[in-house]
Amino acid sequence: TFAEKIGYPVLIRPSYVLSGAAMNVAFSSEDLATYLQLASRISKEYPVVISKYYEEAKEIEIDAVAQEGQILCSAISEHVENAGVHSGDSTMVLPAQKLYLKTVTQIENIAQEIAKNLKITGPFNIQFLAKNNHVMVIECNLRASRSFPFVSKVTGVNFIEVATNAILNINQIPNTKYQILDYVGVKAPQFSFSRIKGADPILRVEMTSTGEVGCFGDDIYEAFLKSLLATGVTLPKKSVFVSLAGDENKVDFLDSAQTLKKLGLKIFATDGTSKFLKSKGITSTKLYKIHEHKKPNVLDFLHNKKIDLVINIFDPYFKKEFDDDYLIRRSAIDFGIPLLTNMQTAELFVKAISLKKLSDLKTLPWSQYITP
Structure with a gap:
């Protein structure tokens, strides 16, 4: 089988679902059979996608706006949690604190190549895996992601305004240059497990958060604690x-x-x-x-x-x-x-x-x- 060819663990994902619904990680052929059956119930008309699941890998995101394939503005954020936690449940840090320069360069180059080849005009978000300085694309979403307001606040650049002008082909694009010198932004997830009787409060590939909080600090430690305090x-x-x-x-x-x-x-x-x-x-x-x-x-x-x-x-x-x-x-x-x-x-x-x-x-x- 394909799963045996690429090696376990593998990620099972139904087509056309939101928030990672019915996504699971299979570590054996028995897991695979169980999760395939579950995924097929969610999306009967469309195929179930199976892909390699990488353990102990870092997850990184880039939010960007392009016009006719040329990136106008972008921001690279890193997740605190390793890959395997849904991006909506992850704690996001901007600017990234633990990325190699080579990794950042690879991400910027890949994002520009995708924008150019897809001839993107408007907002988009790409999620990456990074392991041993090797960068891989998880997915590219041709839309504004949930992190667009966060990166706009942290950078001071209104990404949606830039995207709107790009889509409407307005020549006067707002200033997209920014420099983050002495502060850090952290976006933390807000959960509602206390309101859902019996729900298991763990972080997996299927999203469980119901909101998020963004906070600033002089460093990651201040911003992180403030964001957690803000979630209760x-x-x-x-x-x-x-x-x-x-x-x-x-x-x-x-x-x-x-x-x-x-x-x-x-x-x-x-x-x-x-x-x-x-x-x-x-x-x-x-x-x-x-x-x-x-x-x-x-x-x-x-x-x-x-x-x-x-x-x-x-x-x-x-x-x-x-x-x-x-x-x-x-x-x-x-x-x-x-x-x-x-x-x-x-x-x-x-x-x-x-x-x-x-x-x-x-x-x-x-x-x-x-x-x-």
Whole structure:
């Protein structure tokens, strides 16, 4: 089969759907059969698309406006989360903070080639994968994307005005030059899991967010914290609960765990995570999982608000510990406790709270950052 030829995992996507509806990642022929059947129900008249799914890859976007194939203005943003999280659920940073110059150049050149060959006039958005400095196109959307207002605010260039003039063939194109020197913009997703009973609050290829918030800061850490606070997240004052599935996640989060310890936050953890942290010299209090029916139990601590933040990192496509991890995540949402389920987001959050206090987050008008 095609999937076996290109190698698992593969991405299954129905044709002509919005927000990644019924999109799934298959890691085996059994997964493939299940997800193909599901996708065929969504779009019976049109084919299901199967493509290679790349793990541990960075996702980048370019928003641009072209006229007769020539790009007039553009902005390159990077996602905090690795590829595999729907762009509508991802945390977006502009200007990009962790891109090689070669990667940026490749993106600019590819975008110009696509605009030229498609003879684009108007707004468009291209999503890219980058891995080992190799850039690949995920898709090109010939429309204004949800990030157009964000990049317009951050750059001070009204991308829609430029696009409108280009489409109407108005010769007087607004000034599209901009320079971002001493600030960063972050767009964070807004979720409504608390209003949807039983929904699993995880980030996957199918979009789940219901809105977004854009914030500015002197650096990524200030902008990121402000954007999370604006979505309703509160900063931990006393304690954090950590549950890390798999050895790789435990190793990846080690530096962040050490930072939490230095911040003086009490760390609660599940059995496996607690043992790993102890082996690395980090003290934590073990809490039993919900299904173990022993004390002290994580559910009791969540219910009694003894935990300020839940960090539950696991592979969203790995079902072995799904039931118990789901109960932890869902309980955090039901009890109104901030929840982080993505490794890159959790690492950035821990780094940010180690560098910024609440009093460091400035409240300034847009005009303080941008001079149109």
